[in-house]
Amino acid sequence: MGTITKALELLDFFSKSRAEIGLGEFVRLAGRDKATVHRHLVELMENGWLEQDPTTRAYRLGPAILRLSAVRETTYPTRALIRPVVRRLSEEVGELVHASLLQGDQLSPIFFADPRRHGVQVHFSLAELLPLHATSSGLAVLAYAAPEQRERILNGMLTPFTETTVTDPEELRRLVDRTRETGIAGSAQTFDPEVSSQAVAIYGGGDHPVGALSVSVPSVRATPEKVGAIRAPLVEAARDITRSLGGVYPPDHPLSRP
Amino acid sequence: MGTITKALELLDFFSKSRAEIGLGEFVRLAGRDKATVHRHLVELMENGWLEQDPTTRAYRLGPAILRLSAVRETTYPTRALIRPVVRRLSEEVGELVHASLLQGDQLSPIFFADPRRHGVQVHFSLAELLPLHATSSGLAVLAYAAPEQRERILNGMLTPFTETTVTDPEELRRLVDRTRETGIAGSAQTFDPEVSSQAVAIYGGGDHPVGALSVSVPSVRATPEKVGAIRAPLVEAARDITRSLGGVYPPDHPLSRP
DNA sequence: ACCGCCGGTTCAAATAATAAACCGACCACG
DNA sequence: CGTGGTCGGTTTATTATTTGAACCGGCGGT
Numbered sequence: 001m002g003t004i005t006k007a008l009e010l011l012d013f014f015s016k017s018r019a020e021i022g023l024g025e026f027v028r029l030a031g032r033d034k035a036t037v038h039r040h041l042v043e044l045m046e047n048g049w050l051e052q053d054p055t056t057r058a059y060r061l062g063p064a065i066l067r068l069s070a071v072r073e074t075t076y077p078t079r080a081l082i083r084p085v086v087r088r089l090s091e092e093v094g095e096l097v098h099a100s101l102l103q104g105d106q107l108s109p110i111f112f113a114d115p116r117r118h119g120v121q122v123h124f125s126l127a128e129l130l131p132l133h134a135t136s137s138g139l140a141v142l143a144y145a146a147p148e149q150r151e152r153i154l155n156g157m158l159t160p161f162t163e164t165t166v167t168d169p170e171e172l173r174r175l176v177d178r179t180r181e182t183g184i185a186g187s188a189q190t191f192d193p194e195v196s197s198q199a200v201a202i203y204g205g206g207d208h209p210v211g212a213l214s215v216s217v218p219s220v221r222a223t224p225e226k227v228g229a230i231r232a233p234l235v236e237a238a239r240d241i242t243r244s245l246g247g248v249y250p251p252d253h254p255l256s257r258p
Numbered sequence: 259m260g261t262i263t264k265a266l267e268l269l270d271f272f273s274k275s276r277a278e279i280g281l282g283e284f285v286r287l288a289g290r291d292k293a294t295v296h297r298h299l300v301e302l303m304e305n306g307w308l309e310q311d312p313t314t315r316a317y318r319l320g321p322a323i324l325r326l327s328a329v330r331e332t333t334y335p336t337r338a339l340i341r342p343v344v345r346r347l348s349e350e351v352g353e354l355v356h357a358s359l360l361q362g363d364q365l366s367p368i369f370f371a372d373p374r375r376h377g378v379q380v381h382f383s384l385a386e387l388l389p390l391h392a393t394s395s396g397l398a399v400l401a402y403a404a405p406e407q408r409e410r411i412l413n414g415m416l417t418p419f420t421e422t423t424v425t426d427p428e429e430l431r432r433l434v435d436r437t438r439e440t441g442i443a444g445s446a447q448t449f450d451p452e453v454s455s456q457a458v459a460i461y462g463g464g465d466h467p468v469g470a471l472s473v474s475v476p477s478v479r480a481t482p483e484k485v486g487a488i489r490a491p492l493v494e495a496a497r498d499i500t501r502s503l504g505g506v507y508p509p510d511h512p513l514s515r516p
Numbered sequence: 517a518c519c520g521c522c523g524g525t526t527c528a529a530a531t532a533a534t535a536a537a538c539c540g541a542c543c544a545c546g
Numbered sequence: 547c548g549t550g551g552t553c554g555g556t557t558t559a560t561t562a563t564t565t566g567a568a569c570c571g572g573c574g575g576t
Contacts, residue, residue, distance in 0.1 A: 001563095016332045022554080033536080035533095036534055047263055065323065066368040076277065100321075104305075104306060108322060109325060110321060127325070127329045293567085
C-alpha cells in the first residue's frame with residue numbers, strides 16, 4: 001500500500017465523536033507501527049492538515065482542510081448549491097436528509113439536515129464513508145454507474161453491516177435492476193439495523209451519477225404511507241440539485257422524463 | 259522531501275483561477291517527473307482528494323476535502339464562528355476583511371468578505387498561503403508568537419514580494435516590537451504593491467495566536483482618517499472571534515484590557 | 517507525414533519508509 | 547517509594563516503495 005494512502009487514511013479516523021486523537025489511538029486504529037504513524041502525523045501537520053493541541057498532544061484536523069474546501073467551493077460550489085435543497089427537503093418530509101458524492105467506490109457524505117421533530121431520531125455521521133452495496137444511496141448510484149464500476153462492486157467483497165445486508169451478488173443485482181426501473185432506491189436495515197431509507201442519484205456534467213440524495217427514517221415509523229409521501233419531494237429535490245450542478249439525467253433514467 | 263509532502267503540495271496549486279489542472283501543468287508547477295506526479299495524483303484520487311473530469315482529464319479537488327472540512331466544522335466550528343463576524347466587519351468598514359489560521363510558519367486564509375462598494379477593489383485569493391513577515395496578519399501573529407517561532411522567521415529567509423517588503427531582520431524586529439506595543443499590525447505594499455492592511459491576532463485555547471483578522475484597503479484610499487476609522491471595529495471583531503473560539507488575550511496584549 | 521503536446525505506463529535503480537528496540541515522563545497501585 | 551503500564555516520541559539497519567528515463571498512443575496543427 002502506498003505511503004500517501006497510509007497517511008490520508010489517518011485523517012478518515014476523525015469524526016464528531018472523535019474530534020481529537022492521540023498517537024497511541026491512531027496506532028490502534030491504523031494497525032501500524034508507532035514510528036510509522038508518528039512520521040505520517042508529523043508530515044501531515046507540517047503541511048497544515050493536522051494541528052496538535054500543545055497541552056494534550058492530541059491531533060485534530062488542521063486549517064489546510066478549511067482553506068482547500070473554501071477553494072473547492074469557490075470553484076465548484078457543490079455544497080452551497082446542495083445545502084438549501086437538503087434543508088428544504090428535510091423540513092418538508094420531517095426526516096433526516098443527506099447528500100453524498102461518489103468517492104471511488106464509496107459515497108462521501110458532504111451535508112445533512114435533520115429537523116429533529118421526533119423522539120426517535122436517526123444518527124448520522126458525516127465522517128463515515130458509505131458502502132455502495134448496503135445503502136440506498138449506493139444502490140441509486142450503482143443502478144446507473146459505469147458498467148465496470150457496477151461489476152467491480154457486484155463481484156467484490158459484499159461486507160455485511162447488519163443481518164439483513166444483501167451479500168448475495170445475484171440478489172444485489174436484482175435490487176440494482178429494480179432500482180434502475182424505478183429511479184428510486186430503497187433499503188431497510190441493510191446498513192443500520194434500525195434505519196430505512198430511500199435515495200435518488202444526482203448527476204453532474206457526466207453520463208453517470210456523481211452522488212445521491214437520501215431520506216432516512218427510523219424503521220419503526222417507515223410505514224408504506226410515510227415512504228410513499230417521501231417519494232415525490234425526494235425526486236423533485238434530486239432534480240433541483242442535478243439542475244444546479246449543471247447535470248442532466250440520461251434518457252434511460254426515469255427522472256429524465258418530467 | 260517526504261513523499262506525503264510532495265503529494266500534498268500538489269493540492270496547493272488549486273485556486274479560483276486554477277480550478278482544474280492537467281497532468282502536464284502539474285508537472286510544470288511541481289518541477290517533478292511526470293511519472294512521479296502522475297502516481298501522486300492517482301493516489302490522491304483513489305483516496306477521494308481529487309477527482310478527474312472524464313472528458314478533459316483534468317484534475318480538481320475532490321469530495322474528501324468537503325467531507326473532512328464538514329467533520330472539522332462539526333467538531334471545531336471555526337469557520338461558522340468566524341464567518342458572521344467577518345461579514346459584519348466588512349459591511350461596517352466597507353472594505354475587504356479576511357481571517358486566517360496559523361499553519362506552520364504561514365497563514366492559511368479560511369474566510370473573507372468584500373462588500374464591493376468601490377471601483378478599486380482588493381483582489382484576494384483563499385488558496386494563497388500568507389507569509390508571516392510580509393503581511394499585517396503575519397506581523398500580528400509574530401508579535402505574540404512563541405519566541406522560537408518568531409526567531410525562526412526573523413532569522414530565516416525573508417522573501418521580497420514587492421519593492422517595499424521588509425527583508426532586513428533588524429527592521430522587521432522593530433516592526434514586530436511596535437506591533438506588540440499597539441496590538442495592531444499595519445503593512446503597506448509589502449505583499450501586494452497596491453494594498454495596505456491592518457490586522458489583529460486572534461487566540462484560541464493557547465498562549466499564542468492561532469490566526470489573525472485583517473482589513474485590506476487599496477493604498478490609493480488608505481488615508482489616515484480611513485485607517486483610523488478601521489481600528490476600533492477591527493479590534494472589537496477580533497475580540498468577538500477570540501471569545502467565540504474560547505480564547506483570551508494574554509495580559510501582555512493590549513486587547514486583554516477593556 | 518511530421519511535430520509537438522497531451523495523458524499515461526514500465527521497471528531497474530535509488531531513495532524513502534518501515535518497524536524493532538529503545539527512551540523519558542507521568543500516573544495508578546500496593 | 548518501587549513497580550508496572552501507558553503516554554508521546556526517537557534511532558537506524560533493513561526493506562519496501564518511490565523515482566524517473568525511456569517509451570507509448572491519441573490528437574491537433576502545419
